[in-house]
Amino acid sequence: xxxxxxxxxxxARSDAEVLLTHxxxxxxTTLRAFPEREVDAGEAAQARSWLQRRANGEPxxxxxxxxxxxxxxxxxxxxxxxxxxDTESLVELALSPxxxxxxxxxxxxxxxxxxxxxxxxxxxxxxxxxRPQWAITATDTDASALAVAxxxxxxxxxxxxxxxxxxxxxxxxxxxxxxxxxxxxYLAADDPHLTAGDLRFEPRRAxxxxxxxxxxxxxxxxxxATHLKPGAWLAVEHGCEQGEQVRAVxxxxxxxxxxxxxxxxxxxxxxxxxxxx
Ligand SMILES: C[S@@+](CC[C@H](N)C(=O)[O-])C[C@H]1O[C@@H](n2cnc3c(N)ncnc32)[C@H](O)[C@@H]1O
Numbered sequence: 001x002x003x004x005x006x007x008x009x010x011x012a013r014s015d016a017e018v019l020l021t022h023x024x025x026x027x028x029t030t031l032r033a034f035p036e037r038e039v040d041a042g043e044a045a046q047a048r049s050w051l052q053r054r055a056n057g058e059p060x061x062x063x064x065x066x067x068x069x070x071x072x073x074x075x076x077x078x079x080x081x082x083x084x085x086d087t088e089s090l091v092e093l094a095l096s097p098x099x100x101x102x103x104x105x106x107x108x109x110x111x112x113x114x115x116x117x118x119x120x121x122x123x124x125x126x127x128x129x130x131r132p133q134w135a136i137t138a139t140d141t142d143a144s145a146l147a148v149a150x151x152x153x154x155x156x157x158x159x160x161x162x163x164x165x166x167x168x169x170x171x172x173x174x175x176x177x178x179x180x181x182x183x184x185x186y187l188a189a190d191d192p193h194l195t196a197g198d199l200r201f202e203p204r205r206a207x208x209x210x211x212x213x214x215x216x217x218x219x220x221x222x223x224x225a226t227h228l229k230p231g232a233w234l235a236v237e238h239g240c241e242q243g244e245q246v247r248a249v250x251x252x253x254x255x256x257x258x259x260x261x262x263x264x265x266x267x268x269x270x271x272x273x274x275x276x277x
Contacts, residue, residue, distance in 0.1 A: 002047050003035065009055040019054060022064040023047035059198040070126035074152050079144035081206040082198060083122035087183050089263050090237045090270045091126045094181045099233040099272060101178035103133050110135040110160065112175070114227070116168055116182035116220055117141075119206060121149035121161070123181055128159030136161045139171035142205060168216070169223035176229045183237040184216035185209040213239060217246055221253035221273075230277025235270055243268030 006016035017028050023046040024031075024039050039047070050063050061067040061082040067074055069083035070091060076082055093099060094113075101111035111134050115124040118138035128136055138153075138161055140146045146163055153161050164171040187207045193199055199207060209216040217236055224234050234255060238246045243260045250258045255273025263269045 002039075002044065002051070003031075005048065006051050009051055011051050011054045015054055015060050016051065018060050019050045019063060020047055022066075023050055057197075057200065059201050061198075062201060067120075069120075069122040070129065072122075072125055072129065072152075072156050074120045074122055074125070074156070075148055076120050077144070077148050078201065079142060079203060080119040080148050081183075081202055083120055086263060086269060087122065087237055088126070089261065090181055090183060090235060091123055091130075093235050093261055093270050093272060094123075094127060094179060095130055099179060099235060100131070101134075101232070103131075111178045112137070112229075113179045113181070114139065114172055114175075114177045116171075116180065117184050117206075117216070118149050118163070119145050119183075121152045121163075123183060124149075124161050125152060125156055127181075128157055128161050132159035134159060137164055137172055137175070137177070138162070139164045139166060139168070141165065141167050141171075142203070145203075145206075168219050169227050172227065176227055176232075178229055178232050180220075180224070180228060180232070180234045181236070182216075182220050182234075184220060186213045186217060186238045186242060188213040212245075213242065214245060214249060217242075218249055218253075221249050221255065224253055224255055224273070224275045228275035228277075230275065233272050233274050235272035237270050238268075240267035240269055243271060246271040247273075 021028050024043050053063050061076045067076050067082050113134045114137045116139050118124050118140050124136050124138035146165055185207050189208050247258050250273040256276050258273040260268045260271045
């Protein structure tokens with residue numbers, strides 16, 4: 001009955017299944033195998049309220065308070081961006097032999113890695129899961145976002161993550177890193193996507209960066225000189241039509257060997273550059 005009500009509300013079947021599994025505390029396979037299962041009145045009321053919220057456009061991840069990233073069940077809240085599968089390309093590049101600091105490098109200390117604008121902590125937690133020997137600093141300007149990241153770090157961190165609040169590099173003043181990654185806001189202030197879909201509900205500070213969308217990337221690239229060790233890499237996610245501009249920003253900031261990787265749909269999504277020192 002609840003699935004029929006979801007269809008009547010025009011909630012997509014896949015979204016309805018996620019909402020119902022959370023509201024009813026069951027697996028998707030249970031929903032499918034036992035569609036006639038009786039549920040208690042409290043669970044049914046919760047499910048109906050969530051289906052209505054989804055019908056009003058609210059993102060599923062905010063309704064259930066969770067989204068999976070890199071196989072980690074992250075807590076999300078309206079103060080944070082909802083982590084996207086696209087960002088896993090940035091994690092893959094950061095872990096690749098070309099960019100990743102070897103565990104044995106600079107043996108006196110652990111490789112130091114920073115995730116600028118961490119939101120839920122998605123990138124930092126994915127890197128920590130794969131490289132528990134890295135000393136990872138995760139920053140954000142927003143205290144509410146950092147509180148969400150902190151709860152994810154407490155529940156999920158397998159490595160060594162330090163959270164710092166501040167404006168981009170100012171959060172880690174005086175420190176130099178072996179690798180820096182960021183998925184910064186990169187939409188232009190008048191981007192029409194801001195008025196559609198999930199983006200309507202996400203914090204503007206997580207999405208928009210100046211009139212051309214590149215203010216944050218300019219600041220991050222310019223900070224490479226004072227915050228990266230010689231030979232360290234900076235990698236940022238960006239819009240699929242910003243590759244050429246981001247490469248120009250990186251080169252103007254003195255980064256070398258600049259290159260862009262494409263996602264599975266052959267769109268330019270992540271640019272990296274090396275600080276030679
Ligand atoms: C696109 S979201 C990315 C969140 C997360 N890294 C992810 O990939 O899901 C950008 C993040 O940058 C943060 N941010 C915006 N302006 C900032 C600033 N001036 N300094 C540091 N972080 C900032 C936002 O609060 C937001 O969490």
